[in-house]
Amino acid sequence: MVTEVNLCGVRFANPVIPASGTFGFGVEMAGEFDLNVLGGISLKGTTLEARFGNECPRIAETPDGVLNSVGLQNPGIDVLLSEKIPQLRKVYDGVVIANISGFGLEEYVKTCALADKCQGIDILEVNVSCPNVHGGGMAFGTSAAAAAEVTAAVKAACRKPVFIKLSHNVTDIVAIAKACEEAGADGLTLVNTLLGMRIDINRRVPILANRYGGLSGRAIFPVALRMVNQVARACNIPIMGCGGVSSASDVIEMMMAGATAVQVGAENLKNPFASKEIVEELPVLMQKLGIQNINEIIGVV
Amino acid sequence: MEKALYTILSNELIADKTFRMRLAGPTGSLKRAGQFVDVAIDGFYLRRPLAAQEWDSDSLAVIYKVVGEGTAIMSDMAPGQSLELLCGLGNGFDADACRKSALIACGGLGASPVFSLAKELLEAGKKVCVVMGFNTAADAVLVEEFKAMGADVHLATMDGSLGVKGFVTDAIKAVQPEFDYFYTCGPAPMMKAVCQSLEGPGEASLEERMGCGCGICYGCTCHTASGPKRVCADGPVFKKEDIIW
Known part of the structure; x- marks a missing residue:
């Protein structure tokens, strides 16, 4: 049985990847299970400078999901490259995806170029879709022209495969995806969280200190699946499907919709062993469904 | 884990x-x-x-x-x-930080996480004074259990239905316990008052809305004197001098 997939020449032992922001820098879980069972790991979103992010509360429960307004807390690209990646590489041989965010074109380019030089990183995932930072992040992912501009500028400065992580929060995801493809993106990650809100009705205030946050979890799976399918039918570059994946069955569904690899996000918050359990569950389900090679189902629907 | x-x-x-x-x-x-x-x-x-x-x-x-x-x-x-x-x-309390005698100041269900701490301190031959605060007598938990293990227990309630009328800090003022290290757990305003009114070293167990509970989502990060810390994984217990109230 074959679970191996290939994205832009990078080999993944299986298509399962903990999504950025839901699995820290990988090292946090190194003592809990052998990370090498994972196909890849998308690291916590990193910016040029260190960030605290937004004030707490920055987590709110929702029906079948969770809102977060963490706001890209990270130690900055220098610490990622000098500390986090070496720590992770001591225990993990699989694919490492650096997730990069910024507040301006130059910052995206500078941060990606630094990550591009790091041997321990295989793929760059450019986050133009964070809903929790002001004056950046999602602003680049909600316009086709801006997304294309970031893509072209990052591609010009980098040699590693560049995936652009796109937002839910748009009227025409296909137009933005196509603009990224035309600007030279090697692949796309679809999709980031959906902007949402909860209110504490006793205190009459938003639960999140930031008022709004990104919705993830099982609740968004059908929306993410639809967007992956729409983009897969319109574009020719590989897709990492992301959004509400909680089981091996969801992985199969995402791949049938057109994803070549699948990211597991909020499910890691419910169960930090979720990605590992999905990897274990996948061959069993493939057997049941009569799938010999996982690649045969990519985009069949 | x-x-x-x-x-x-x-x-x-x-x-x-x-x-x-x-x-x-x-x-x-x-x-x-x-x-x-x-x-x-x-x-x-x-x-x-x-x-x-x-x-x-x-x-x-x-x-x-x-x-x-x-x-x-x-x-x-x-x-x-x-x-x-x-x-x-989480990290839990540092029982070794207390040399001879401890003050444990807790409010409401903050009595729960310090229960095993008191037992551990007493078993190590240290003296333990527990000052417990509740809104009212009907909310009181673990009082008899703390007494049974041999701790010196004092109480405060907001309505005066049990012990001193007022805050935990009022009861501490009344008792004047001797201690070389304090531990506190309870509502944030109570812990802040305890940390700011007591001389000497101690630690407090913080609370925040959590996502994963194990340090991978960074949803519960707080500011500390030594930088951002995850309440769930770096805490919930932090040294008094590290906490920014």
Whole structure:
């Protein structure tokens, strides 16, 4: 049985990847299970400078999901490259995806170029879709022209495969995806969280200190699946499907919709062993469904 | 950290809307008092973090108050039913930081995580003064248990129905306990008052809305004197001088 997939020449032992922001820098879980069972790991979103992010509360429960307004807390690209990646590489041989965010074109380019030089990183995932930072992040992912501009500028400065992580929060995801493809993106990650809100009705205030946050979890799976399918039918570059994946069955569904690899996000918050359990569950389900090679189902629907 | 199914041994009302649930299951990952478990409840996306009140080799107890739908479901559960827990989360209290005599100042259910700490300190031959605060006598938990283990127990209630009328800090002023290290757990304003009014070193167990409970989502990060820290994984216990109130 074959679970191996290939994205832009990078080999993944299986298509399962903990999504950025839901699995820290990988090292946090190194003592809990052998990370090498994972196909890849998308690291916590990193910016040029260190960030605290937004004030707490920055987590709110929702029906079948969770809102977060963490706001890209990270130690900055220098610490990622000098500390986090070496720590992770001591225990993990699989694919490492650096997730990069910024507040301006130059910052995206500078941060990606630094990550591009790091041997321990295989793929760059450019986050133009964070809903929790002001004056950046999602602003680049909600316009086709801006997304294309970031893509072209990052591609010009980098040699590693560049995936652009796109937002839910748009009227025409296909137009933005196509603009990224035309600007030279090697692949796309679809999709980031959906902007949402909860209110504490006793205190009459938003639960999140930031008022709004990104919705993830099982609740968004059908929306993410639809967007992956729409983009897969319109574009020719590989897709990492992301959004509400909680089981091996969801992985199969995402791949049938057109994803070549699948990211597991909020499910890691419910169960930090979720990605590992999905990897274990996948061959069993493939057997049941009569799938010999996982690649045969990519985009069949 | 370990994840397992735990079987409910008992689930009893011990104070107003407050229950103690005893669960059978692995406890090897609990190393220090003040650590917590994260309880999965059917129908709710995130787990409920609850301090381990006490544990032995194959069972543990948590104390919880019914404050929302999740805890209401827990309160209706019966012995024999099971719950999935992540166990052994957080850093817990540093019992070795106390040399000879400790002051434990707790408010409300903050009495639960310091329970095993008091036991550990007493077993190590140290003196333990516990000052407990509650809103009213009907909310009081663990008072007799603390006395039974040999701690010097003092009480404060906001309405004066038990002990000194007023805050934990008022009771501490009245008692003037001798201690070389203090521990505090309870509502944030209470812990802030304790930390700011007491001379000398100590530590407090902080609380924040959590996502994962195990340090991978960075949802519960607080500011500290030594930079951003995750309450769930770097804490919940922080040294007094590290906490920015």
